[in-house]
Amino acid sequence: MAFTKKNEEAVSPVIGVILMVAITVILAAVIAAFVFGMAGNISKTKVVAATASRVDANTIRVTYMGGQDSAGLQTITFTVNDTVAAGQLGNPGTTLGIGNSTTLTAGTTGVPGKNHVVGVGLWTDGTKQVVVDQTL
Numbered sequence: 001m002a003f004t005k006k007n008e009e010a011v012s013p014v015i016g017v018i019l020m021v022a023i024t025v026i027l028a029a030v031i032a033a034f035v036f037g038m039a040g041n042i043s044k045t046k047v048v049a050a051t052a053s054r055v056d057a058n059t060i061r062v063t064y065m066g067g068q069d070s071a072g073l074q075t076i077t078f079t080v081n082d083t084v085a086a087g088q089l090g091n092p093g094t095t096l097g098i099g100n101s102t103t104l105t106a107g108t109t110g111v112p113g114k115n116h117v118v119g120v121g122l123w124t125d126g127t128k129q130v131v132v133d134q135t136l
Helices: 011-035
Strands: 049-056 059-066 073-080 083-089 101-105 116-123 128-135
Touching: 049 116, 049 128, 059 073, 059 083, 059 116, 073 101, 073 128, 083 101
Parallel strands: none
Antiparallel strands: 049 059, 059 101, 073 083, 073 116, 116 128
């Protein structure tokens, strides 16, 4: 009766080399993230809401509805069809009140669906973010 001997010596070194390579790659990625500053520049998105609606052919009304980050919101500056300073809600240095609204002149008067309204909010910490982006 012949005995055959299985050679299992190579399994352990191969697994060891694979684990060492994996650990080295993960460690290099973590170090690169800190060195290149990828982990430190992530900012939290603010959560607030504003609605825009068409009042008539020439007027758009925007109303601030609030949200979980409403406490620090100072102003919302609006553009209609990329026209800067079309309107503003709130005043710098004060907190914007929920339910405040403003009217904007439609950029393309009498043509529904052709007015792109964008409102950019400014918070007390200096953060700016788009609050409303709607075509009416």
